[in-house]
Amino acid sequence: MSKAIAQQAHLASTVLKTLSDEQRSLALYQIKQGLEAAKEDILAANRKDMELAETNKLSASLIKRLDLSKNGKFDSMCDGVLDVSNLEDPLNRVTLATELDDGLTLTRLTCPVGVLLIIFESRPEVIANITALAIKSGNAAILKGGKESLHTFQAMAKVINKVLEDTAVPQNAIQLISTREEVGDLLKQDKYIDLVIPRGSNELVRNIKENTKIPVLGHADGICSIYVDKAADLAKACRIIVDAKTNYPAGCNAVETVLFHSQLVQDGSHEKVLQALREAGVTCHLSSELFKDQPQSVLAQESDFSREFLSLDVAVKSVATVEEAILHINEHSSKHTDCIVTEDKATAEKFLAGIDSAGVYWNCSTRFADGFRYGFGTEVGISTNKIHARGPVGLEGLVCYYYQLRGNGQVAGDYKGAGGTRVFKHKKLNI
Amino acid sequence: MSKAIAQQAHLASTVLKTLSDEQRSLALYQIKQGLEAAKEDILAANRKDMELAETNKLSASLIKRLDLSKNGKFDSMCDGVLDVSNLEDPLNRVTLATELDDGLTLTRLTCPVGVLLIIFESRPEVIANITALAIKSGNAAILKGGKESLHTFQAMAKVINKVLEDTAVPQNAIQLISTREEVGDLLKQDKYIDLVIPRGSNELVRNIKENTKIPVLGHADGICSIYVDKAADLAKACRIIVDAKTNYPAGCNAVETVLFHSQLVQDGSHEKVLQALREAGVTCHLSSELFKDQPQSVLAQESDFSREFLSLDVAVKSVATVEEAILHINEHSSKHTDCIVTEDKATAEKFLAGIDSAGVYWNCSTRFADGFRYGFGTEVGISTNKIHARGPVGLEGLVCYYYQLRGNGQVAGDYKGAGGTRVFKHKKLNI
Incomplete structure (x- = not known):
């Protein structure tokens, strides 16, 4: 089951990475509209979570974080999706261009990381933030929310899944996993999942770091x-x-x-x-x-x-x-x-x-x-890693890069060091 | 023992990261001269390794890789150190600068990753390559060579350690570990070691990936x-x-x-x-x-x-x-x-x-x-990771970044979203 989810996310990511900025941004615009249209349903589901939280005597600060209805939180969540869609495209930026030899040109371009597994606790507006950041950066995402926000989460998941049907973004690019699936199994899918982003307590983060071979982006402690x-x-x-x-x-x-x-x-x-x-x-x-x-x-x-x-x-x-x-x-x-x-x-x-x-x-x-x-619009978290993304992580922290080499039949054997006599030009090109 | 090595490397890294490009490059120049001056000793040690390899009936291709004396390999190894020292400084490059508000300026600068643990098999010239890349990029490195090249490795380590005594680079910035120390213990020092770079067989790489929580840069398979x-x-x-x-x-x-x-x-x-x-x-x-x-x-x-x-x-x-x-x-x-x-x-x-x-x-x-x-001069390896560095990894793959924020007493509570009314300017500055 977890393998199928991860494999579908991987397949979706290979389509999503080829979409234009317009296609990705348009999908976000439609998600924003979908969420707004479903405001009443989502807030009703949110009230159910709040009632359960009170019945279960959860802490006041946790209940406050759960609440989507106060202080214009719902509207700013929707606006946040639009803010992200309006940010500059983080993909396909050329960050290095070198003419290795006549007609043999190397470029380095930004690209999505691939498939993100995002595990978070309580605050339900995180779903909208992360969906927006993932789609804008061309990454497929598997989202796993905490049980305290289950009803809100399901109501929002329903909207997002429905909206994506009519966009260029594959539906499996955003998969919202309810609490019944096991995180443990997903953490084993290192063939298909490229990065895990936990958002929550120190215990949650530490537990995830202990139990996966997939790179984890985030922090346990903030000292x-x-x-x-x-x-x-x-x-x-x-x-x-x-x-x-x-x-x-x-x-x-x-x-x-x-x-x-x-x-x-x-x-x-x-x-x-x-x-x-x-x-x-x-x-x-x-x-x-x-x-x-x-x-x-x-x-x-x-x-x-x-x-x-x-x-x-x-x-x-x-x-x-x-x-x-x-x-x-x-x-x-x-x-x-x-x-x-x-x-x-x-x-x-x-x-x-x-x-x-x-x-x-x-x-x-x-x-x-x-x-x-x-000034990153929003963040998927704050990283204390020493490689890849550090500090607050926005769109740029969700991309990596790859090299394109465009030639006309060149072979390595013609060059010095591999048997031949040709010497590389290594001419820097303007980006 | 392993903990002490890692801790010393960490301390050295915090000094090394503050040195100027001139100081780091000068140390490399002196290492090059030191290696050239010790050519006879190093080649004598290399002959000992070659004889042992023949006695132990190692494969012809492995013996060929061990040999430092043929085809100008020794001289190009020394030239390689100089090539790296002449590359552009990868550190302290400003890659983002934003005025958050009047007198509150955010910059993102490149910085070293910290402490590298590099584990490699046979080819002894890798020591010089990696020492050069590590020092130039401001990273401390713990190098662990294969037992086949032990004598060559020890002869080169002696030279490098001696040369560093008279440079601004702390001696513990490059620690060459002979085969008696256990790699397994070093792989547990995740508090002090930031990145492991294995160079060798698929088995070596896979074994290391299975046995450490430290990020591993490299590849097992090349399909x-x-x-x-x-x-x-x-x-x-x-x-x-x-x-x-x-x-x-x-x-x-x-x-x-x-x-x-x-x-x-x-x-x-x-x-x-x-x-x-x-x-x-x-x-x-x-x-x-x-x-x-x-x-x-x-x-x-x-x-x-x-x-x-x-x-x-x-x-x-x-x-x-x-x-x-x-x-x-x-x-x-x-x-x-x-x-x-x-x-x-x-x-x-x-x-x-x-x-x-x-x-x-x-x-x-x-x-x-x-x-x-x-055109990277040389490489520490080729990465198939999906985060941080991908493809051939030179100096740029050995740096990360950090954020500086320079203010004049500003506090978050004055701004919107944290209780106050001020609004961020988020003005992009020219880099």
Whole structure:
């Protein structure tokens, strides 16, 4: 069953990759219209999920994430599909062109990755985001939602499947799998599935990474750090750190560790930042050299510096130099997003070059690590991988490339290194 | 032990990534000089490996690959290091720049992947190639050679380690592991090692892929196909297919499957190609519709169409249309390099867009799939991955990217979507 789903997705992907931008974008436009037309049905299904969530006493924050009816969420979901369809085509961009020899031309073009398996929890609007990103980037997608949003998911799946019937996009390009199918079996289909994108809890992501040979794009932990340099503007430091910690503490781009230059600790000016955090309701886990018995202060454990709190808690310690800050972050952070607060450009440049993370910031909140804020329209997730796509992943992170070589009967044996005498020209062409 | 090696490599990588192109290139120049100065010692060690190989009755082709002394191999190895040092710097290239808002600027820059673990068999000159590519691209590398080239490997390692002492490149950036350490333990160091690159037999690659959570770049099989269209120039087809099969049958870019349009079979013109193959000593494994009892012809098994022969054998069948050829190749090829021979541009474009492989060729030999021939100087291998690097992998395949965000105290909470009212400008900047 899982094999058939994956194989159908692969076949659909080989058709989808040959469609024009117009064909892919038109299908998205039709999906947007279809969703809008079915608004009442989808919201009715959503209410059923909400009722079940309340009956099952799920957490208030989870129920809030499930709800599609509030704050214009449904309409902005539909608008999001249109936004993606209006983005520049990420496919068939020529990124390298070389004349190897007379009449033998090499080009490198962007192309879809192939088949994506996307596994997500709760938030049902993700279905529309991901469907849009997948079709626009020419990738077939198998979507597997969480059981909490099952009814909403099924109602939206029905619309999307129906709409695709009348478009150039093969129907199997988007397959919405309800919870009864086993994810475990899909994770074994490495012949047909090219990339797995999990969106959800650390446990979900870690579990998927442990159980598949298919490349996984995403992140388990978001352990972001902010280093407050001796040359920091402390007012900026307060604003940035309070925003990074409290704007959305459950977000992966929230700050979890704050490092102070020891000079700030010696003259007591770090207290201004700690005070601002306490006033915002944050509990500071202070390392021993900083610890004083104050309200909302606890003595930090060593493990707090490798911990994603996802709550109004932050680990705090002092370092002697920017180099020590860089070493600490490269060892403890999850390579997501880290920031320096300083007015000293040379120190900032050292930090920007030395940190080994997907995002390195200077004097601004780590909360900016987000596809919408980066101007990508939307994102399929944030990657802490060190290869392929890093940071917020939009359309560009969903494409790879391939090489075309166009000749006129050329054979390798005529060239030096393979038995012949001809020498390659390797002339760079304008793209 | 393995953990310490990996950790040291990681630490070295965080220094190496901050060095200038001049510092990295100068180190390569010094390595080249060091190798040249030690030519006699290295060739003496190489003779020891050759003698052992003869005593152990290794195959003639393996002994030939071991030999560094013939055909100017040693000198071209040294020149290769210099060639890489003279290539354009692949690091710190700005590939995206967006003003998110006044004074809040996002840039995306290329950066090293981090730590590479490179495992290779026999050919000792690979050490110099890979050391050059790793240092130039700012990556630390752990190199593990095969036991057949142990003495050569140790002699070269001694030189490289000694030379690095006097350069800006940390000594631990290149660690050469002799065969006594266990690869298995290194494959578990996924906290510190970012990418594994195996170069060797299918068994080696498959074994590594089975035994690590670290991304693996490379290919196990090279099953390349050539489709001869009804509008093919048969003289070109003969030249291309004979070169692709016989120029180096053990190469991963050699052709293993030939598909003929059925019209060519009906009028018997495919016989011209088969005859040329037979004259070149090739055994044709013909599917039943083509099979005639002729010399050097055998009836193909179904499995022959998913087989990397690595010998003077080729699987041959007929297809009714170019679409059928594309379907066959997308299902059976190893996504390495596939080719169409035709004079019809529309058919060629359909094939070029429809094939799901790292290289898709029109009227030229699959043997061109090679980093040197593509103009990359040299390569660390050929990737059939669908994400990150595909095809021949040179410097560009050894870099990833990261985002810098430079602000002046901006916080997310001031912007729409995070509680505030400001709207992002998302102004594209010239790169």
